[in-house]
Amino acid sequence: MKLLILNGPNLNMLGIREKHLYGAQTYEDLQLNILKRARELGLDVDIFQSNHEGELVDKIQSAYGEMDGIIINPAAYTHTSVAILDALKAVNLPAAEVHLTDISQREPFRQISYAGMACQAHFIGLGFEGYGKALEWMKENAAVSPAQ
Ligand code: DQA
Numbered sequence: 001m002k003l004l005i006l007n008g009p010n011l012n013m014l015g016i017r018e019k020h021l022y023g024a025q026t027y028e029d030l031q032l033n034i035l036k037r038a039r040e041l042g043l044d045v046d047i048f049q050s051n052h053e054g055e056l057v058d059k060i061q062s063a064y065g066e067m068d069g070i071i072i073n074p075a076a077y078t079h080t081s082v083a084i085l086d087a088l089k090a091v092n093l094p095a096a097e098v099h100l101t102d103i104s105q106r107e108p109f110r111q112i113s114y115a116g117m118a119c120q121a122h123f124i125g126l127g128f129e130g131y132g133k134a135l136e137w138m139k140e141n142a143a144v145s146p147a148q
Pocket of ligand 1 (some may be wrong): 102
């Protein structure tokens with residue numbers, strides 16, 4: 001099973017940005033953590049981070065016919081991007097939303113998740129473990145696409 005793991009803007013600043021919210025571990029630590037969990041579960045992952053909405057849209061589109069599912073933390077674009085929502089709907093792959101923090105307990109503008117509307121599973125406020133849970137969910141729930 002091949003999965004696309006997408007991370008949005010400022011997640012590359014983990015370990016530097018708002019440590020009281022996001023912790024002291026870096027983006028590299030997050031990638032290593034995801035790779036380790038994926039290896040344990042026997043999953044192939046392509047991890048991609050961008051600060052640019054269009055690049056995230058392009059990457060979602062490129063998953064069509066190539067990937068078996070998408071795990072996405074759209075970061076700030078969660079709350080603004082209809083383009084990311086539409087891209088997820090367009091490729092129609094199993095999708096899971098991850099947020100390190102519990103956005104339901106934060107500012108009112110974080111209460112809406114556009115991308116989340118196209119996701120079948122949500123792992124919110126679990127820190128790095130949210131990605132691990134999303135990988136487990138994918139293994140259990142996403143069907144492997146037939147060979148191209
Ligand atoms: C975030 C939550 C978003 O509201 C915020 O803009 C982020 C990170 C999270 O993982 O908790 O950048 O997606």
